[in-house]
Amino acid sequence: MMPFVEVNERAAREIERGGLHVYAQNVKKAKADDGEWVEIRYGQKTLGYGFYSKRSSIPVKLFAREEKEPKEVIWERMGFAHGWKSRIYGDVYRWIFGEGDLLPGLIVDRYGDVAVVKNNTLGLERYLDTVVEVLSDHGVEHVLLRGEGQARLREGLPKRVEWLLGRKDRTIIEEGHARFIVDVSGGQKTGFYLDQRENRKELERYVERGDRVLDVFASTGGFGIHAAVAGASVEFVELGKLATELIGENLKLNGVKGRIRQGDALDIMKRLAEKGKKYDVVVLDPPALAKGKADLNRAKKMYFRINELGIGLLKEGGLLVTCSCSHPITPREFLGIVEGAAEKHGKNVQMLGELRGQAPDHTVYLPQPETKYLKCLFAHII
Ligand SMILES: C[S@@+](CC[C@H](N)C(=O)[O-])C[C@H]1O[C@@H](n2cnc3c(N)ncnc32)[C@H](O)[C@@H]1O
Structure with missing residues (x-):
């Protein structure tokens, strides 16, 4: 039986x-x-x-939902996702976004011939060779398993970081007019935040040569590099050591210059405000501050503070690009936070288009509402 x-x-x-x-x-x-x-x-x-x-x-x-073997399910779901995602994104995309692509607990990011796999489902760990088979069938030559994090431990899975196929620690990807180094072994998450790709490209539309841009929580420079390529003068704020080094390398790679400030974003924003600095564009893209309902109130206060500080650094009528990747915070709540933060400066929020979200390869599966998590607002603060 x-x-x-x-x-x-x-x-x-x-x-x-x-x-x-x-x-x-x-x-x-x-x-x-x-x-x-x-x-x-x-x-x-x-x-x-x-x-x-x-x-x-x-x-x-x-x-x-029908009787099938796990291998068959993996081939089918990965084949389906590859089919439509490669049409829009070539060979750089989030191939599998867990529940969003109906393979719960599995994340696969593809950067050309390199893929990074994360798995938080105990039973699926035995079928990772099938995942590698599918990847290699579609031209992937290097596969890194980054089995880390709390969710894995809660499943009873040990930490496991190893190359399942080949080895290539770094690669370079193109995104719009910019290029980025992706450090799949040492970088955050799988090496790059693919979920923000459409929002980063969107920023290029608003930035003009000579604009002063502040990219806060910059990671490897995502938003700011796009702005610099569009001719802006950019300052980056980031805590991580490797991430700040990669900002420097990404600036060189794109033949542009920028100023990198390593340290705590709140401290640095306070200091910039004390010096009376003002920017045409401020980007705020903090890490997920609320992971669950329990830390919601603390996280909301933090988002408020970050936005209050960011808005204080904008020139009159400046552009605020502000994001939240915390799924427990609803779009309405997020807009309320930004509105409240603007009010503190006696200002109002003028939205430019709809509230934006994650790139489509981070598929939202509606019966699992947590798959819709990213909010990104483009707004004038007036
Ligand atoms: C969601 S990521 C930003 C992604 C980036 N905007 C991009 O497009 O690639 C958040 C970043 O905030 C950084 N970070 C976390 N806490 C920070 C802090 N207190 N001060 C500055 N940076 C911080 C993390 O190291 C991470 O790189």
Whole structure:
């Protein structure tokens, strides 16, 4: 008999609605070993198939609605995602965005002939060779597994960082008019923030030669490099050592100049304000400050403070590009925070177009609302 997990009515409704997660409190019975591919049942009914992880707060993740082998599901889902994502982005894209691409817990970023894999699903770890097979079938020659982070430990998966195929620690990608070094081994996350690619390109449309731009929480220089390529005079603010070094290398790579300020963004913004500095454009792209509901209030205060400081550095009628990648903060709440921060300076927010989000390769799957997480506002503060 196939291993199975029996779920309660609540989980059954959730799955029938399109959901992919079964929470621990909704599991009635499990006849399966840790990490096994299981049938998901509600009474006599089969709801689907997925992986079981007994110590996880989400012990069952659904991967298929019909009876299939995990290998088949991986080939199908990765093939589908590759099909449409490579049409828009060539060979640089987020190939798999976990739940968004219906492979829960799996992240795959492709940078040309190099791919970086992250996995937070216990059972899927046994099938990483299938993931590598699919990648190599589409021309990827180097695959790095960066199995790090808390979510992995919560699943009972140890830290595991190793090359699963070939080895290439750094590569160069093109994005609009800019080029970037991606350090897949040492860089943050998978080496680059692909989710902001459309917003970075958008910034080029607003920047003119001679504009003064402040790129805060710059990482390897994403927004600022685009602005510098468009002719702006750019200052970067970033805490990370490797990231700031890469800003320097990215400036050289693009044949442009800029000033790099390494340190805490809040301290630096306060200092700039004390010196009376003003900019035509301020970009604010902090890391995810709220990971869950528990730290929501603290995170909101932090976003408020960051935006208050950033807005204070804008020239009259300047452009604010402000982002939040915290999924628990709703678009409405985020706009409210920015509005409140502007009010502190006696100003108002004039939105330029709609509130923007993540690039389309970071697919939003509506039954899993946390897949929609990035908010990016372009606004004049007047
Ligand atoms: C979401 S990333 C920025 C991505 C970047 N805008 C891009 O397009 O590539 C956030 C960055 O903020 C940096 N960071 C985190 N805390 C910081 C702090 N207190 N001061 C300055 N930078 C910080 C992180 O090192 C990370 O590079």
